[in-house]
Amino acid sequence: MGKNKKSSVPSEEHLVLPSHSALADADTPYAIVDTHTHLISTFSSYRSKYKNGQFGTVFDFVRGLYHGRNVEAIVDVWCEAPVQKIWRSIADSALTEESRRDKWSGIEYWFVMGVHPHESSQYTDNVEADILEAMAHPRCVGWGEIGLDYHYDNSPRDIQQAVFVRQLKQAVRLGKPLTIHTREAEADTEHILKEHVPKDHRIHVHCYTDSPEWAARMLDHFPNLYIGVTGVITYSTNANTSAVVRNFSSDPSVPLRILLETDAPFMIPSNLYDSLKNVKGRLPLCHTAMIPWTADFVANVANGDKHDNAWDAIRVLQESRQNARNMYGV
Numbered sequence: 001m002g003k004n005k006k007s008s009v010p011s012e013e014h015l016v017l018p019s020h021s022a023l024a025d026a027d028t029p030y031a032i033v034d035t036h037t038h039l040i041s042t043f044s045s046y047r048s049k050y051k052n053g054q055f056g057t058v059f060d061f062v063r064g065l066y067h068g069r070n071v072e073a074i075v076d077v078w079c080e081a082p083v084q085k086i087w088r089s090i091a092d093s094a095l096t097e098e099s100r101r102d103k104w105s106g107i108e109y110w111f112v113m114g115v116h117p118h119e120s121s122q123y124t125d126n127v128e129a130d131i132l133e134a135m136a137h138p139r140c141v142g143w144g145e146i147g148l149d150y151h152y153d154n155s156p157r158d159i160q161q162a163v164f165v166r167q168l169k170q171a172v173r174l175g176k177p178l179t180i181h182t183r184e185a186e187a188d189t190e191h192i193l194k195e196h197v198p199k200d201h202r203i204h205v206h207c208y209t210d211s212p213e214w215a216a217r218m219l220d221h222f223p224n225l226y227i228g229v230t231g232v233i234t235y236s237t238n239a240n241t242s243a244v245v246r247n248f249s250s251d252p253s254v255p256l257r258i259l260l261e262t263d264a265p266f267m268i269p270s271n272l273y274d275s276l277k278n279v280k281g282r283l284p285l286c287h288t289a290m291i292p293w294t295a296d297f298v299a300n301v302a303n304g305d306k307h308d309n310a311w312d313a314i315r316v317l318q319e320s321r322q323n324a325r326n327m328y329g330v
């Protein structure tokens, strides 16, 4: 804003977003629930980009960027092996209403835990014991993100599959909702889920980028499965996620079975920059207050060529908010 900075990283005040124009004079209530965010890595990414940044703790970061933006709840994801021991102090800080008010400015902090397919090779009995301990925590709402990633193949595929099955069995035994990561592994993810998970289990296929046909088969088989939509839906390289949304909206009697998420610190919605005309360069990280831009994009996709404008960002936020409640109980 008027500053002639040479640096390509915009100054940190631009992380505090303006309200989205579709929500600015909304008279219908809405709330943002980010159903998949990596809070600690988002905060670390902030600290590494802004070494002298004003937010010194993860709580300062959340209060500074999310307060006053109708952020009602976040589902944080711990998916490293070994388990990062700080999960407990973060989760404990959300145990009482008083502490949530003081530390989180009233935002409901929830989390899921599991071992990401990239790190399957590090899955051990000790790691599993740590996850089982976390599952008993009152703020834990699911097991994930787990699954298969054949794009990067960071762990051998047979190990990814074995660890995926092992975690599914535990989660199903405990009745814990599942957060699934799958990339270029449609056939194996499908047969493993269908074999090991009861039909009525709650499943969130996070950051969806696979084919619309696969989504249709999974939605059909699992009545409590939801499609996770991140800012990746706004990218020109990805047509699949929009195709899935169009399939929902083509029939008005079909509910929009999506969950909005950021997968922060990644996946900034590209339409965000329409609202940041004065900002030079690209923001270095994504965060929960960007969700309205994803919601607005989803609404435009859902309206398609129809001229009734049945969908708007608020309706998308409301429906996915209800879905988040059904999925995670948050």
Ligand SMILES: [Zn+2]
Pocket: 036, 038, 077, 145, 263
């Ligand atoms: Zn993730």
